[in-house]
Amino acid sequence: MLSSEARETQILRSHYAAHDGWLGLFAYQILRAGHIRTGPDHSIDRKDVPGHEFLFCLKGGGCVTFEGRSFKVGPSQLVWLPVREPHAHRPAPDDPWELLWLRLDSPNLSRLMAVLNIQNDPVFHFDRPDEIRALFEAALSYLSTASLASQACCDRVVAKLIEYLLESRGNRLLEPEVSSHKGLGRLMAQIHIHYNDHWDIEQLAAECRVSKSHLFRLFRSAFNKTPLNWLRDYRIAQAKRLLIETSDPITVIASKVGYSDPLYFSRDFKKRTGQSPRNFRASEHW
Numbered sequence: 001m002l003s004s005e006a007r008e009t010q011i012l013r014s015h016y017a018a019h020d021g022w023l024g025l026f027a028y029q030i031l032r033a034g035h036i037r038t039g040p041d042h043s044i045d046r047k048d049v050p051g052h053e054f055l056f057c058l059k060g061g062g063c064v065t066f067e068g069r070s071f072k073v074g075p076s077q078l079v080w081l082p083v084r085e086p087h088a089h090r091p092a093p094d095d096p097w098e099l100l101w102l103r104l105d106s107p108n109l110s111r112l113m114a115v116l117n118i119q120n121d122p123v124f125h126f127d128r129p130d131e132i133r134a135l136f137e138a139a140l141s142y143l144s145t146a147s148l149a150s151q152a153c154c155d156r157v158v159a160k161l162i163e164y165l166l167e168s169r170g171n172r173l174l175e176p177e178v179s180s181h182k183g184l185g186r187l188m189a190q191i192h193i194h195y196n197d198h199w200d201i202e203q204l205a206a207e208c209r210v211s212k213s214h215l216f217r218l219f220r221s222a223f224n225k226t227p228l229n230w231l232r233d234y235r236i237a238q239a240k241r242l243l244i245e246t247s248d249p250i251t252v253i254a255s256k257v258g259y260s261d262p263l264y265f266s267r268d269f270k271k272r273t274g275q276s277p278r279n280f281r282a283s284e285h286w
Contacts (some may be wrong), residue, residue, distance in 0.1 A: 011043075016031070040091060042096065051105040052104050053083050066122075080113070098138070118233075239265070240273075250265075
């Protein structure tokens with residue numbers, strides 16, 4: 001049975017971005033945002049609008065559709081809806097949803113969509129949904145004040161929301177074959193501990209318990225890199241940390257991160273960072 005409050009759609013809050021002139025000043029721009037309690041007949045069916053919509057279901061349920069596929073959404077779940085393509089959403093007729101929603105725009109979002117596999121899995125589940133609600137509420141509050149400072153606050157809120165989305169997916173950010181591959185997980189754990197050891201393709205494949213060709217496919221799928229390029233990048237990242245955190249000579253740091261030849265280390269470091277180890281240490285010194 002429908003409750004009396006759910007029979008008619010109520011727009012509880014609604015905000016538009018105040019100044020288009022601020023576009024581009026921050027990583028993320030909130031174009032619109034609101035809080036709506038829908039009736040059973042409320043529905044949206046659009047061809048395209050700018051940006052990406054994030055719908056957070058407070059109560060009830062509903063369904064979103066894009067690219068000919070439909071996805072159910074329930075309480076405390078968030079759905080990422082790519083609205084630059086034909087899309088629709090509607091409440092569950094017997095239990096219409098109440099939503100907080102944001103429409104965002106940023107060049108980063110299309111790339112994040114691909115990383116998070118939104119086309120196939122747009123619905124997010126959270127261990128701490130109250131924290132997600134608090135972010136939406138904060139964004140609505142900041143949007144009610146049309147100031148540059150409030151836009152900066154909105155940018156911070158959206159960045160935090162993206163952090164939660166990434167956290168909720170965890171190792172599912174990897175391709176399904178990779179995230180479920182125990183051998184790769186074991187290999188990564190060993191590399192993190194023993195990255196300064198000698199590793200070659202044969203040893204990496206043996207630790208992962210796959211063929212060399214399969215190892216290359218796994219790393220391409222997970223990191224878009226070859227295994228040895230991934231290892232070099234990881235070693236260089238550790239070298240950066242040691243250059244800043246210690247006063248060790250560069251030759252010692254080279255050895256600590258797995259380079260037996262300090263000159264080769266210096267060349268590789270400069271190739272990957274654009275600076276020599278010495279210049280990097282000087283430029284990043286606190």
